[in-house]
Amino acid sequence: xxxxxxxxxxxxxxxxxxxxxxxxxxxxxxxxxxxxxxxxxxxxxxxxxxxxxxxxxxxxxxxxxxxxxxxxxxxxxxxxxxxxxxxxxxxxxxxxxxxxxxxxxxxxxxxxxxxxxxxxxxxxxxxxxxxxxxxxxxxxxxxxxxxxxxxxxxxxxxxxxxxxxxxxxxxxxxxxxxxxxxxxxxxxxxxxxxxxxxxxxxxxxxxxxxxxxxxxxxxxxxxxxxxxxxxxxxxxxxxxxxxxxxxxxxxxxxxxxxxxxxxxxxxxxxxxxxxxxxxxxxxxxxxxxxxxxxxxxxxxxxxxxxxxxxxxxxxxxxxxxxxxxxxxxxxxxxxxxxxxxxxxxxxxxxxxxxxxxxxxxxxxxxxxxxxxxxxxxxxxxxxxxxxxxxxxxxxxxxxxxxxxxxxxxxxxxxxxxxxxxxxxxxxxxxxxxxxxxxxxxxxxxxxxxxxxxxxxxxxxxxxxxxxxxxxxxxxxxxxxxxxxxxxxxxxxxxxxxxxxxxxxxxxxxxxxxxxxxxxxxxxxxxxxxxxxxxxxxxxxxxxxxxxxxxxxxxxxxxxxxxxxxxxxxxxxxxxxxxxxxxxxxxxxxxxxxxxxxxxxxxxxxxxxxxxxxxxxxxxxxxxxxxxxxxxxxxxxxxxxxxxxxxxxxxxxxxxxxxxxxxxxxxxxxxxxxxxxxxxxxxxxxxxxxxxxxxxxxxxxxxxxxxxxxxxxxxxxxxxxxxxxxxxxxxxxxxxxxxxxxxxxxxxxxxxxxxxxxxxxxxxxxxxxxxxxxxxxxxxxxxxxxxxxxx
Numbered sequence: 001x002x003x004x005x006x007x008x009x010x011x012x013x014x015x016x017x018x019x020x021x022x023x024x025x026x027x028x029x030x031x032x033x034x035x036x037x038x039x040x041x042x043x044x045x046x047x048x049x050x051x052x053x054x055x056x057x058x059x060x061x062x063x064x065x066x067x068x069x070x071x072x073x074x075x076x077x078x079x080x081x082x083x084x085x086x087x088x089x090x091x092x093x094x095x096x097x098x099x100x101x102x103x104x105x106x107x108x109x110x111x112x113x114x115x116x117x118x119x120x121x122x123x124x125x126x127x128x129x130x131x132x133x134x135x136x137x138x139x140x141x142x143x144x145x146x147x148x149x150x151x152x153x154x155x156x157x158x159x160x161x162x163x164x165x166x167x168x169x170x171x172x173x174x175x176x177x178x179x180x181x182x183x184x185x186x187x188x189x190x191x192x193x194x195x196x197x198x199x200x201x202x203x204x205x206x207x208x209x210x211x212x213x214x215x216x217x218x219x220x221x222x223x224x225x226x227x228x229x230x231x232x233x234x235x236x237x238x239x240x241x242x243x244x245x246x247x248x249x250x251x252x253x254x255x256x257x258x259x260x261x262x263x264x265x266x267x268x269x270x271x272x273x274x275x276x277x278x279x280x281x282x283x284x285x286x287x288x289x290x291x292x293x294x295x296x297x298x299x300x301x302x303x304x305x306x307x308x309x310x311x312x313x314x315x316x317x318x319x320x321x322x323x324x325x326x327x328x329x330x331x332x333x334x335x336x337x338x339x340x341x342x343x344x345x346x347x348x349x350x351x352x353x354x355x356x357x358x359x360x361x362x363x364x365x366x367x368x369x370x371x372x373x374x375x376x377x378x379x380x381x382x383x384x385x386x387x388x389x390x391x392x393x394x395x396x397x398x399x400x401x402x403x404x405x406x407x408x409x410x411x412x413x414x415x416x417x418x419x420x421x422x423x424x425x426x427x428x429x430x431x432x433x434x435x436x437x438x439x440x441x442x443x444x445x446x447x448x449x450x451x452x453x454x455x456x457x458x459x460x461x462x463x464x465x466x467x468x469x470x471x472x473x474x475x476x477x478x479x480x481x482x483x484x485x486x487x488x489x490x491x492x493x494x495x496x497x498x499x500x501x502x503x504x505x506x507x508x509x510x511x512x513x514x515x516x517x518x519x520x521x522x523x524x525x526x527x528x529x530x531x532x533x534x535x536x537x538x539x540x541x542x543x544x545x546x547x548x549x550x551x552x553x554x555x556x557x558x559x560x561x562x563x564x565x566x567x568x569x570x571x572x573x574x575x576x577x578x579x580x581x582x583x584x585x586x587x588x589x590x591x592x593x594x595x596x597x598x599x600x601x602x603x604x605x606x607x608x609x610x611x612x613x614x615x616x617x618x619x620x621x622x623x624x625x626x627x628x629x630x631x632x633x634x635x636x637x638x639x640x641x642x643x644x645x646x647x648x649x650x651x652x653x654x655x656x657x658x659x660x661x662x663x664x665x666x667x668x669x670x671x672x673x674x675x676x677x678x679x680x681x682x683x684x685x686x687x688x689x690x691x692x693x694x695x696x697x698x699x700x701x702x703x704x705x706x707x708x709x710x711x712x713x714x715x716x717x718x719x720x721x722x723x724x725x726x727x728x729x730x731x732x733x734x735x736x737x738x739x740x741x742x743x744x745x746x747x748x749x750x751x752x753x754x755x756x757x758x759x760x761x762x763x764x765x766x767x768x769x770x771x772x773x774x775x776x777x778x779x780x781x782x783x784x785x786x787x788x789x790x
Contacts, residue, residue, distance in 0.1 A: 194255070240766055266313065291744065303407075417453045419451050487507055582615075603665075
């Protein structure tokens with residue numbers, strides 16, 4: 001009987017894709033229960049997709065049946081043990097140095113930076129090195145932050161425009177178990193939402209070590225029948241580097257809204273600009289030999305600039321039987337990056353070269369639209385909820401790259417016009433079998449289509465200056481489209497003695513860079529060899545089981561056991577704009593979080609994630625590469641043989657995959673008076689090559705906070721970063737390079753090496769630093785709404 005009903009429920013979900021966005025009024029409603037067991041956070045006052053928690057009830061004149069749904073367009077209850085929802089207070093109580101690091105409130109997520117404060121961070125989660133946003137979907141106010149087929153990294157997600165103090169909520173998901181999560185969300189998803197109203201206002205003034213300065217002003221007023229929110233942020237920073245970052249950032253938000261998040265509408269504009277220099281990762285062996293400072297740089301002109309301008313709108317309505325939500329947006333993004341990761345390897349000054357700096361640019365317009373509709377009804381007397389939705393993203397891209405020196409590009413390697421369309425239909429149905437068991441079945445259909453057109457100038461083609469030009473013309477042009485289907489399943493049991501149990505399985509997808517799926521020749525400026533295309537869409541499968549428990553008053557603990565398989569671990573090379581075929585990869589591990597509030601003035605939380613990550617099969621290509629290198633013998637590879645041997649052997653380690661990640665935090669203080677906090681962060685050792693011959697050290701840091709809250713809402717706080725003076729690394733990589741100081745070791749090197757010196761490169765953790773911040777409400781402006789005249 002149960003199997004038949006579950007089949008009928010799944011059929012209802014799939015059939016809903018063909019129905020009009022509505023439901024028969026005669027269907028009875030029985031809302032699914034909200035079980036606040038082991039909740040990881042305070043309910044959000046404004047829910048993004050997948051959020052939880054009640055919204056403040058307000059009156060609406062649109063319909064007498066309009067009500068406030070606890071979770072508009074989403075399930076009232078979490079469907080996986082790793083789902084989380086956080087409030088602005090929980091985010092800003094953490095001690096972080098840059099806005100992107102606020103995302104580390106996500107258990108197991110590491111956010112690191114290797115190349116300046118204006119570049120997108122590197123992300124690590126559950127044994128995945130997610131590059132700059134490969135498989136972690138990030139949204140802000142419903143707008144995708146990830147940029148498909150970005151010149152530097154597919155899924156490039158720059159969160160430097162985030163103003164954490166404006167957040168109303170952050171909603172977190174992990175794994176491919178959710179029908180409303182698609183491209184870039186196969187490992188995790190982070191949905192952030194800004195507030196609609198800030199009547200008391202907010203002003204922040206902060207200053208500190210290494211020329212840190214930051215100001216924020218934000219306030220809302222009643223205008224017409226709605227609310228006008230305005231916010232402005234300015235930020236400067238040099239950092240501890242010999243070549244200061246000289247960051248200059250300005251950031252603004254303007255929003256007019258009416259109603260609430262689940263019954264209302266809003267129009268939002270955002271503008272962001274950031275200019276900076278960057279101290280990239282440096283060779284460990286040169287620091288170890290004392291030939292350069294750990295705060296030094298190989299190229300003092302590295303850095304770049306980024307800007308983002310957006311206009312978005314949302315509309316939502318909730319009645320007793322159903323709800324709807326529509327979000328639409330336009331984004332213009334500009335990125336310019338000047339990087340030098342191999343230093344003097346390809347174009348050494350000893351051979352008349354200008355060094356290995358490259359310029360990458362990416363200019364794009366994005367148009368997006370998301371819509372969903374849901375309704376509650378009874379299916380054979382069982383309370384049931386069905387949702388249907390669509391996701392659409394259209395990118396119009398102009399990107400490319402070339403060699404440069406001191407930020408002057410002197411040739412052209414690639415110049416592409418790319419169109420990429422990502423569209424999806426999805427649905428899921430949740431059926432409550434008993435008061436202690438509910439099941440969810442979902443289905444998602446994705447379609448990814450794109451085209452690449454090269455506009456490279458043959459006169460400026462790389463190599464023309466040295467007499468070996470190679471002009472690809474239209475050989476790398478192409479057009480491709482693929483469909484992809486993904487089933488999703490989940491079951492929740494409980495509560496039993498204040499404990500809920502979760503089981504989930506799902507399939508998802510990874511979309512490769514459109515250039516990698518259509519290119520026929522590598523465009524790295526050296527070999528221009530023929531390459532096979534990689535598949536555009538790659539399947540991933542995942543499963544998770546766990547529990548969330550409130551064992552006694554004030555103590556909550558959650559445990560998730562996860563497994564995820566990727567059919568192919570493609571590796572994208574930004575310099576050549578291609579992806580290299582990768583073997584299948586598999587990860588499994590656990591995630592354990594704990595929160596304890598024994599009294600009102602004391603809070604403790606901790607999290608530990610352990611992951612086993614490995615390739616599957618044998619790497620025959622790497623074995624052939626090793627054999628070829630060994631056959632060269634002394635004098636080969638530009639005279640640097642065998643310095644490129646380390647890390648060249650085949651193996652099964654997934655590069656950069658962290659094994660252990662842990663955090664612990666302690667907060668002391670009431671709503672007013674003195675308060676303090678300590679926060680520990682551990683980023684475990686990682687293999688940097690598949691053979692494990694080169695690995696990173698572990699990183700551990702402690703941050704601290706001391707402050708005072710006044711009765712009038714103002715507070716002053718002193719934040720200390722890396723207070724134990726850890727000399728560990730922020731991030732590490734393996735690289736084949738040749739630094740400027742390496743000429744002291746190999747004075748006759750004049751280029752011609754493909755492997756250079758293989759070793760570890762790193763960016764160090766910032767030394768101890770302090771910042772003092774004063775913040776509080778803004779006392780100026782209209783005290784009462786500016787209402788329209790009738």
